Amino acid sequence: MRGLITVRTCAPAGIRSAPRVPEPQRPAAKNRGIPDPRWGLRVCRPEAASRREAGPTRWGQGPLGHPWPSLQREDPVPSVGAVAAACSRAKRASKYPEIKSLMKPDSNLIWIIIMMVLTQLVTFYLVKDLDWKWVLFWAYVFGSCINHSMTLAIHEISHNFAFGHHKALWNRWFGMFANLPIGVPYSISFKRYHMDHHRYLGADGIDVDIPTDFEGWFFCTTFRKFLWVILQPLFYAFRPLLINPKPISHLEIINTVAQIIFDIIVYYVFGIKSLVYMLAASLLGLGLHPISGHFIAEHYMFLKGHETYSYYGPLNLLTFNVGYHNEHHDFPNVPGKNLPLVRKIAAEYYDNLPQYNSWVRVLYDFVMDDTISPYSRMKRHPKGKEVLE
Secondary structure, eight states: OTTEESOOOSOOTTOOOOOOOOOSOOOOTTSOOEEOTTTOOEEOOHHHHHHHHTOOOOTTOSGGGOSSOOBOTTSOOOOSGGGGHHHHHHHHHHHOGGGGGGOSOOTHHHHHHHHHHHHHHHHHHHHTTSOHHHHHHHIIIIIHHHHHHHHHHHHHHHTTTTTOGGGHHHHHHHHHHHHGGGOSOOHHHHHHHHHHHHHTTTBTTTOTTSOOHHHHHHSOSHHHHHHHHHTHHHHHHHHHHHHOOOOOOHHHHHHHHHHHHHHHHHHHHHOHHHHHHHHHHHHHHTSSSGGGHHHHHTTOOSBTTBOOOEEOSGGGGTTTTTTOHHHHHHOTTSOGGGHHHHHHHTHHHHTTSOEESOHHHHHHHHHHOTTOSTTOSOOBOOOHHHHHO
């Protein structure tokens, strides 16, 4: 995969010359896999070969009777990135105490989000009299970038980075405000489920970032995976209801009522085209869109032994540095603005990890590579106390 740099030293940006990580086995050239970005060669993933040996992957018929590359309780946990977040966080924090100084609110986040909301309000006015083709055009070209960026701003707010942990409720209200131009209420629910993702990464029945068995079984061909990428926002919306439904909170009710009122106001003030623009921008921006590559890039196992990857490309400017994903999982109390500093401080830990330089390439390889599917996630059996919680 051209978008994945297997190893990178501390050389200046743009320099990729580095010794390769020794491969356990060198596969035959006919096997598909990840192209080496330096030589244009493909290095077959070991897990892909083992999956072929075990026969075709089907629902409940993968290796060891289960299609997921799951970890049993007694299995060793890979020591790379977010999988060993608690251990690595303690180790890196003790070695680099200056990282603790980066764990503080980002007040700039407040003004950036206000400007983004105002920008969309102005855009609602500008598109209200356009032809439908131009409404959809601008929804994909412009509105999708704003709305996808806003979902990642809400991600920042879910970590209380806007007002700090001591004003947690202020962050919840501000998250509802940031939610308005997206058109669909989700800010409060996202907070509840996202904390589970950090605490129980990959835990079966808890982490709703893990695709369902149906998704892994059905979306297994090139065309179906392409369709799955387009429909990602719908799966992210309804998956929690199937995997880990939670009681509805009063804040979720307020979030929903506020969003419905805002949508009605948009319709009566600007018209149906502005309302469609808003909803289409969210649906298109979270589906087949360059920024959406981060959904797959973050935790899909393109390389054996690595379940979390970082992306250090220019789209981080639009996404509050969500590409710094190893750093984010290791230090979830550091706002996105400071994650590049975490990487700089602890360069010895992060610079040699597999990393991406293109989210578009991630989407392409996910769709075209027949050894990668929604099943390509690490899935763990939850421990006793996780089940109780």
